[in-house]
Amino acid sequence: MATLDSVPPELLIKIFKSTLPTPTTREEALEMDKKPVPLFDQEPWGLVRVCGRWRAVVLNTPGMWAVLSMSIPAHKAPGPWVTYPIALLKEHISRAGQHPLRITLLSDELPGFTTKTIFRTIVDSCARWETLDLVSECSLPMHSLLRMRNNIPLLREVNICAHCEESYLGQNIFEFAPSLQLVRITGSGTRSNASRHKAYNQGRILSGGSSFLWPDWREPKLELDAIFPWAQLTHYESDFTHPCHFDALCRAEKLVVCQATVAVLNRDVDWSPRSQLVHFMHLRTLKLDLWPGSLLDCLVLPALQELFIGVNPTHFHHVVALVRRSQCSLRKFWIRAEPDHPAHYREILAANPDIVELGLMGCDNVDSIIRALRIDAPDLLVPHLVTFYINEKVGIDMIAVLEMVKGRIGSGLRRLCIMAWLRGFPEDARARLWELEEMGLQVQFTAEDEQMDGFGASRLSEHL
Template sequence: MEVLDAFPIAGTRHYTLLNTNEPPADPERIFIDSVISKTEARLVWLDDEIPKLREKLKQLEYERASLPRYVTCNKAALAPLRRMPPEVLGEIFSWTLPTIANVLNAGKFDMAQSPWLLTQISSRWRAVSLSIPSLWSRVVIQYPRLKYTAPGRIHYSHALAETQISRAQTLKIHFYCCEQTDPRPQIHMFYLLSQHSSRWEELSLALTPKMLPLLTTLRNQLPSLRRLWMEWDGGEDEIPVESLGSFHLAPSLVEFGLSNETCVLPITFPIHQLTRLQFDGPWERHRGILKLAPNLVEAHIEVFHEETWPEIGEIIDLPYLRGLYVSDHQVLDYLRAPALVGIGLVGWEDGASDVLESFAPFLDRSACILRRLTLVGFPDTHTTTRILAKLPSVTEFAVAIDDSDASERVNLLMSTLTISQASGVSEVAPQLRCLLFGCQSDSSIDYNIFLKMLESRWRAEHCPLKAAALLMEDPVQGLLTCDGFRALRREGMDLSVMVEREVSTEIKGWAYATRWN
């Protein structure tokens, strides 16, 4: 239909009649009647066309909204991820596995976490994830105290446990019991896991008196077990068995750890074949074990408080030991370790300079060349600098604190390790190539002092510093956005700054403690 011009040109007779009160002549009336007729017909046509156009617009808007998604789907079909080999995709999947801490926090088999989530994305991802047994090998179960847990939150499905076990090849079991929680589901779940003990490669256990008798069923059923960690918080009167010999004949066991703060758990294990040991107990128990463990490569020795130390007698030789941590420096009086390259010592809250009375003879006796020194707890600056002065071969120095009261001491130690602008030369441990500082729990340090220490050494002439790390569990405002750290990285320093709850695992490794659990 012809489009009407609803705006007459100014100066025409039609324009004048529409904008004044002049009466039209008869010929003009005929013209205006024809305009009215055409306009009304146009209105009827528009009333008919507008709904059609609205429907058309709706169709166009729907098409406009759907086409981007269609383009995205087609682009996805060309994505390199679809052409990625299954073995590469599987390697990526392995990096998505949550930490043990995250799994424990879930309190169940969480379908929103890997590896369970990987089976829900696509058929290909499901096939790849199910074809990799290592994604399913770690089974983590914890029964915390009910008063700390929301009702109904803790529920570990037997069906899901069986599903995960069926998808795995070897198993890494982390099973943490609780005496204050109903023992029946704990016993039933452990019994299910024990039916597959021949496939256990790692076992981390927090025990209760009711669970101890179940361990007797594992005798001669652990051919693949390589790592064992046990926790026991009960007393001697709560131990319902005379001896735990279930692990004595484990032919593959090479790493053993035991945490028991109040008594000696009567457990036997193949000491002669161990390469890693972490143990809590009286020195005489340690002494008996170390005499039978010549193959140790790393040892973390926590000694119960000793009123008196026995006669030294025969020195214990540990010919292959490379990493050693002792909670009491007097342990060194009984040892010789010629291959030792790293040692960890407890810091000295009271400035116990007598540590040198044990440390210096141990070094002379061992004739080892130390490369790494780790201090845990309260490092006294005076004693620390004296020890570093006697260890010119040490190139890595680590400090780990877990108490807020130690922060001031660590800040002082860092200030002492800082090179003054006036001298330009380090008077304390100038040979250090790596500096590691870690804070756990509610501890912290002044990261500005840490940064100043690094800058002074990094920019000093002939200073060998190459790497550093600052690990803190609790975030400190401004730490991760510090321009000074970015500048050191740009200049080439291998610098790691981490602020997260999982840093404690890394810090434990500085003192040769177990990290896999």
């Protein structure tokens, strides 16, 4: 019988690499209340303590040291800055040799002594960074951030939720990142309502509405600086509200996925969208909350498959025009607005019969759509519907919605997600939800009280 001592080093390395920390998901990055896992309780540190052979294999394999995942909790006595082994962190980085690095630094620490010390340490290796996940409640030192400028040739993916000590001075840190393709920018305001309330009570919410990547959009002067190499980006997401997001979108013609919030107010007199059509031949997923809807009039998206859009009701016809102009074939369609004419819903659905996921969020009058979605309707729309989301509002006939869903179970509908005010949800509708589950439908019910109304749509949208 073979023993571990007889396993070839090449096979050991494959086994060992499977134990390394996995990339941090967005949800994990935004939820800082979990018990942190120190870097030195993770692999490969545990492997080197097993036996001499394993130690030799691990120490001689730079790829085993290419993942650094660090989590710094909120201040608890004694402060983490007292005990954090910076010397071992430097040793970890050194052992990786010239191997590309995947860096994760999640910090809920204020005032941030340990976070800043760790960041100063790891930024010395930024020339070898391949991915960067950076979530920090404390302000990062500007001089350390500036060391990254023109010195991140391998950086391919950036996920950031952080501020710096001097606000907008870091705008061009990523301007010359020749390998950068994926960017996600998240603000501290995107954390869950409960987490933000807890943090606020503890005095741990930062003031200000900008990050070191984007200025405060309320300033009088609005202009787009070369914050990223837009022309090469394939994936861009931002939770900051800013008019310049639209300019950025028009520059990044290789985009496959785009998510942003665009707000242009009347006082932004110096800003206007492009007058010529911009064609995105590769864009498959577009998620935009925007004002006004006329911003969509310069876009052509022939490859679009997933559309999540939020507009003022009077601007809904711009969404219809976008879909008509692009001649795309939607697979997922979410809308968070009531159209100025109910026929606009029907036009989009009739032109995209291959929709498998439909979401109606924040709409007060969708009865005509519900009737058209019934399986016995002569003008059946989206016959291949598999997943249906609805944000229940006062005025929606929820019984009619559930009857439509019940009639579609045999035609392929498999999942129903409802966001509703629990106190206003009809008792007879709750009973029918149980009935639908008994029929094999996957039902997800999320209750929101009136104080949390408005957060539901963005939370459900992450199921896309």
